Amino acid sequence: MKPSGADVPVGPDPRFGRSVRLWMRAYPRRWRAARGAELEGLLVDLAAPGSRRLDARAVVDLVRGGWATRWREHPPLGRWLLYRCLDRRLPERYRPWAADDIDGFWYVLRVNLAGLSLVLPFLVTLELVGGEPLLPPVSFLWVLLATNLLSMAVWPEGRRRQARVRQLAPRLGEPLVEGSLVPAAVPGSRASARSVLPWAVGLLTVVAATSVVSAFVAPKVLHVVLDPDHPGAWQNVVGPIGGYRGVGVVVLVCALLLGLLGGVLTGRRLDRLVDRCPEQPHRYLRRISTQGVVVTAVWSGAALALGWFEVTGRLVLGAGIALGALSLVLLPGAWIALRFCQGPRAADLADRDVWHIAMRGTAPGVARPVATLAPLAGPVPDGAVQGLRLHDDPPWPATG
Amino acid sequence: MTFRMTEQAYLVLLSLADRPRHGYGIVQEVTALSDGATRLGAGTLYGLLDRLGGAGMVEPCGEEVVDGRLRRYYRLTETGSAAVTAETARLRALTRRATSVLTNRPALGGV
Numbered sequence: 119m120k121p122s123g124a125d126v127p128v129g130p131d132p133r134f135g136r137s138v139r140l141w142m143r144a145y146p147r148r149w150r151a152a153r154g155a156e157l158e159g160l161l162v163d164l165a166a167p168g169s170r171r172l173d174a175r176a177v178v179d180l181v182r183g184g185w186a187t188r189w190r191e192h193p194p195l196g197r198w199l200l201y202r203c204l205d206r207r208l209p210e211r212y213r214p215w216a217a218d219d220i221d222g223f224w225y226v227l228r229v230n231l232a233g234l235s236l237v238l239p240f241l242v243t244l245e246l247v248g249g250e251p252l253l254p255p256v257s258f259l260w261v262l263l264a265t266n267l268l269s270m271a272v273w274p275e276g277r278r279r280q281a282r283v284r285q286l287a288p289r290l291g292e293p294l295v296e297g298s299l300v301p302a303a304v305p306g307s308r309a310s311a312r313s314v315l316p317w318a319v320g321l322l323t324v325v326a327a328t329s330v331v332s333a334f335v336a337p338k339v340l341h342v343v344l345d346p347d348h349p350g351a352w353q354n355v356v357g358p359i360g361g362y363r364g365v366g367v368v369v370l371v372c373a374l375l376l377g378l379l380g381g382v383l384t385g386r387r388l389d390r391l392v393d394r395c396p397e398q399p400h401r402y403l404r405r406i407s408t409q410g411v412v413v414t415a416v417w418s419g420a421a422l423a424l425g426w427f428e429v430t431g432r433l434v435l436g437a438g439i440a441l442g443a444l445s446l447v448l449l450p451g452a453w454i455a456l457r458f459c460q461g462p463r464a465a466d467l468a469d470r471d472v473w474h475i476a477m478r479g480t481a482p483g484v485a486r487p488v489a490t491l492a493p494l495a496g497p498v499p500d501g502a503v504q505g506l507r508l509h510d511d512p513p514w515p516a517t518g
Numbered sequence: 519m520t521f522r523m524t525e526q527a528y529l530v531l532l533s534l535a536d537r538p539r540h541g542y543g544i545v546q547e548v549t550a551l552s553d554g555a556t557r558l559g560a561g562t563l564y565g566l567l568d569r570l571g572g573a574g575m576v577e578p579c580g581e582e583v584v585d586g587r588l589r590r591y592y593r594l595t596e597t598g599s600a601a602v603t604a605e606t607a608r609l610r611a612l613t614r615r616a617t618s619v620l621t622n623r624p625a626l627g628g629v
Contacts, residue, residue, distance in 0.1 A: 153564065153590075155587075155588040156541065156581075156588045156589070156590045157541075157560055157564055158587070158588075159541070159542075159587030159588050159589060160540075160541035160542055160545070160560045160563070160564075161560045162587055163541075163542040163587070164542065164545065164559075164560060175559070176559060176560065176561075179559030179560065179561040179562055180559070180560060180561040181561070182561055182562075183559075183560070183561025183562060183564060183565045184561065186561075186565050187564075187565065187568060190568070190569075
C-alpha cells in the first residue's frame, strides 16, 4: 500500500521558519528535538504561499498544543512539590519531564526559588502569629534575586550534573532502554591556557592598579590605640592615614619585586618543561567558559568597588593592599606565561598545566577520564536492567 | 488513563483507515471527511497524534524528506482499527435510533 502524500503546496518565505521555531518553544525541549522538524514541515505546508510569519490562529493553536503537551507530561502536584522542594526522585514515567526540567535555562533559578519558597511562608506565619518582624527587608530580597541570577552563570553545569545523577540515572534493578543515562568514563575538558591567561592578566592588572591608587590616595586607616587606663587593652580607631601610607607602598613594591622574580622563574620553567608535557588522550581543550568570564568580571568589579570605597574613605585602607600585594606577586608570572603561550610550543597547554609548571617546577601528569553519565547506545537487549557496575566492566547492561 | 474518543480523534483515525498518511495528508483528509466542518491546526493534530499514539491506536511507519521538510507517516494499529470500527458502529446505531425517533414523532402543531 503506497502512502498518500496528497497535494503539497510550495513552501513560503524562509523567515516563516524562524517564526515557527519561535512559537514552537511552547513545546517541551525533548518533544521539539524528536518531532519539531516534522511539525515545522506541516506548518509550512499549511501556510499560504508568501507567508512571512505564522498567523494568529496558528499561533494560538500551536501555543495551546504546546502547553497541553507540557501539562500531559507534568508530574502530579504532590510528586512535583516533593521533587522541586525536597529533591525527591520522580517515578520513571516522569523522568523525561525531569530531563527537560534539568536541561532548561532557568533550572538553577527554579531550584533556588523553590528553596526560598519553603522558608518564606514559615517566616510570614511566624511574623503574623508572633508579631515580631522576621521578614527580611525588600533590599535583601533584591540582593537575593541578583545572587540567584548570578548563580545561573556560575557553575550551572555542575548543578545539572548532580541533578542528572540523582533524578535520571537508572538505579539498581531498573530497566534500561536506548538513551538511558549510564555511568561512563569520557574525556574531560580543560580551558586552554591561551584563552584563560588574557582574562587572568586583565583581572590581576585591575586589582593591582586599584590597590596602587588606593595606597596613594586612601585617606583613612585603622589605628590600634592602647588604653592607658587598662593595661593590655586596646581600641581600634579609624583615623587619618599619616605615615601608614608609606607602609602600604612598601608592601606593594616588595610584592612587585617578588613577582618579578617569580615571573623570571615561571618563564624559565615553562621554557624548560613545555616540551616534556605528556600526551593527553583523556582530555580536550576548549576556550574559556562563559562562567569563567563572568567570574572574572565579578571579581574585577568587586576590586574596583573596594578601591572606590577605600579612596573615598568609606572603608579604611587594608584589604585593598592585601589583594594588591597578591596580584602584584602573580601578575609578572601571568604576563610572561601569556607571552609564552602565544607561541607555537604552547598550543596544547591547559590553564592547569601552566599553573602546575609555574608553581611546582615539574611537568604535569596525564589527566584521568571524567566519570559521568552518558546516553546508552542501542540496540539494548530486551529485559536489560541496571546492575552493579565496576569501573572495569564493559559498557553493556546486565540482562535479567 | 482512559482514552476519550472525541469527534476530532475519530476523524483522524478514520483518515488513516485506508492508508498511512503524513500530517498534511491527515489534515486534508479530515477536512474532506468532515465536508469542511473540521479544519485541524498543527498543534491540535499533534496533540491528537500524541494521545492516539499513547493509547496504542496509531504508530509512525516511516518518514521522508520532501523539499527539505521532514514528513513522518502514521498508520492505524490493530487497536486503532478496532476502535474506529467500534465508534463507527456506535454512530451507526445512534443514527438508526435518531432516524426512528424523528420518523415516529408527532406532527408539529399536534397535541
